[in-house]
Amino acid sequence: MSLNRRTLLAAATLPAWAGLARAQAAWPTKPVRIVVPFAAGGTTDILARAIAPELQRAFGQSFVVDNKPGAGGNNGAAEVAKAAGDGTTLLMGTVGTHAINPALYPKMPYDHVKDFVPVTLVAGVPNVLVVNPASAQKYNVNTVVDLIRAAKANPGRLNVASSGNGTSIHLSAELFKTLTGTFMLHLPYRGSGPALIDLIAGNVDLMFDNLPSAMPHIKSGKLKALAVTSGQRSAALPELPTIAEAGGALLRNYEASSWFGLLAPAGTPPEVVNRVQQEVAKALAQPAIKERLQSQGAIPSGNTPADFAKFIAAETAKWAQVVKASGAKID
Numbered sequence: 001m002s003l004n005r006r007t008l009l010a011a012a013t014l015p016a017w018a019g020l021a022r023a024q025a026a027w028p029t030k031p032v033r034i035v036v037p038f039a040a041g042g043t044t045d046i047l048a049r050a051i052a053p054e055l056q057r058a059f060g061q062s063f064v065v066d067n068k069p070g071a072g073g074n075n076g077a078a079e080v081a082k083a084a085g086d087g088t089t090l091l092m093g094t095v096g097t098h099a100i101n102p103a104l105y106p107k108m109p110y111d112h113v114k115d116f117v118p119v120t121l122v123a124g125v126p127n128v129l130v131v132n133p134a135s136a137q138k139y140n141v142n143t144v145v146d147l148i149r150a151a152k153a154n155p156g157r158l159n160v161a162s163s164g165n166g167t168s169i170h171l172s173a174e175l176f177k178t179l180t181g182t183f184m185l186h187l188p189y190r191g192s193g194p195a196l197i198d199l200i201a202g203n204v205d206l207m208f209d210n211l212p213s214a215m216p217h218i219k220s221g222k223l224k225a226l227a228v229t230s231g232q233r234s235a236a237l238p239e240l241p242t243i244a245e246a247g248g249a250l251l252r253n254y255e256a257s258s259w260f261g262l263l264a265p266a267g268t269p270p271e272v273v274n275r276v277q278q279e280v281a282k283a284l285a286q287p288a289i290k291e292r293l294q295s296q297g298a299i300p301s302g303n304t305p306a307d308f309a310k311f312i313a314a315e316t317a318k319w320a321q322v323v324k325a326s327g328a329k330i331d
Contacts, residue, residue: 027087027272031062034090034262037076037097039069041193042163043210043298047122047260048092050293054283055276069190072166073097074109081110085267090119090276093263096167099315103323104166105330112316118308119262120277121301122284123293126230126257127172127208129243130223135205144227144246147206151182159185161195161204165330168258169195171319172208172229174328176243180250199223210258211236211297231255236297256322259315261301261308273305 034052038044045067052063068076077097083089091097098112110116131141139150139158151158162170165188177184187204189195192213198204200222207214208229215236217223227243228234243254262280264273281302283289293300303311 027275028059028061030088031064032059032088032090033064033066034092035076035080036065036067036092037069037073037094038067038163039189039191039193040067041196041213042191043125043212043258044073044092044094044260045191045193046212046296047293047298050289051122051262051280051283054286054289055279058279058282059275067191069164071109072101072104072164072170072188074101074105074166077112078109080263080265081115083265085117085265085269087264087268087272087276089265091116091263092122093261094167095257095259095315095319096164096170098261098263098312099319100168100171100323101166102316103320104171104328113312115266116263117266117268117273118305118312119264119273120280120305121259121261121303121308121311122280123298123300124257124259125211125298126228126234127169128211128214128218128228128234128237128240128297129172129176129206129208129226130199130214130218131206131226132199132202132204133221133224134202136224139205141224141226144241144243144251145248147226148180148182148247148250151177151180151184155183156185158205159187161187161189161199161207163192163195163209164188164190168256169208169210171322171326171328172256174326175254175256175322176208176251178326179254180247208256212293215296229254229256231257234297236295259311261312277302277305 034048036045036048048065055063073096080091141147160173199207218225227241227246284300284302
């Protein structure tokens with residue numbers, strides 16, 4: 001009798017479990033948005049557009065990159081934080097949206113931990129200190145030491161662009177100014193792309209840009225690279241020194257790099273999160289994609305959701321200290 005009851009119970013519940021399995025297997029049933037919280041043309045956008053076609057091929061559904069710039073990435077991140085956790089909306093988050101901004105902004109439009117589920121770290125990249133060639137000639141800047149000298153001799157006359165308040169590009173400049181005791185006017189843009197356009201045009205003097213977005217302009221000669229912001233030299237530009245190497249005693253402890261990773265709204269099913277992570281990891285392991293990103297200065301990752309969560313926690317603590325030490329303020 002007991003066995004028959006168990007058999008009947010199993011038979012009764014089978015359709016529900018089978019339906020759930022089918023639903024999970026069917027995801028996604030409609031296009032998925034990857035929100036990029038900055039304008040097109042920057043590294044966040046470049047990385048999102050590198051993995052979107054791979055996810056589309058893997059899942060047989062469109063993955064659409066949607067640029068939502070503003071407020072140092074907070075606008076786009078807030079939109080994803082409010083989205084349904086049904087797997088149809090993802091965020092290409094950054095060190096700004098998920099490590100720096102919580103310490104920099106007095107009031108955040110989202111909780112960077114509670115409102116999101118980490119999916120995977122896509123890539124880490126150093127920033128690179130680049131100068132408009134005409135500005136470099138005007139102020140006789142060929143090295144980091146030259147830049148320090150020029151900034152001290154011309155307080156407030158040099159201006160430095162960023163992809164927005166709170167980004168690592170912004171904080172890289174603020175840390176540089178704090179350690180060297182210089183003052184340069186900060187000009188925030190709605191993404192690296194628009195900032196680079198003005199930098200190349202000569203409307204801005206310099207920038208601590210992400211290496212992948214700056215690389216084509218460095219190679220073409222449109223921008224003059226002085227140093228990378230990471231603790232070690234970049235394999236993409238091995239001849240370029242680090243700021244710590246090139247800046248003398250004032251900058252011997254300087255280090256500030258960027259990272260980019262996928263996150264989903266809170267409540268997104270673990271099955272969906274894991275499937276996306278696995279496919280991103282496969283895509284980043286492909287020789288063609290891996291080599292392309294590395295040639296641009298990016299270091300591909302694809303780690304697990306659990307590892308990405310631990311990474312975000314560590315980065316949040318690290319950048320809180322940098323924000324405090326730099327005295328960075330929202331303009």
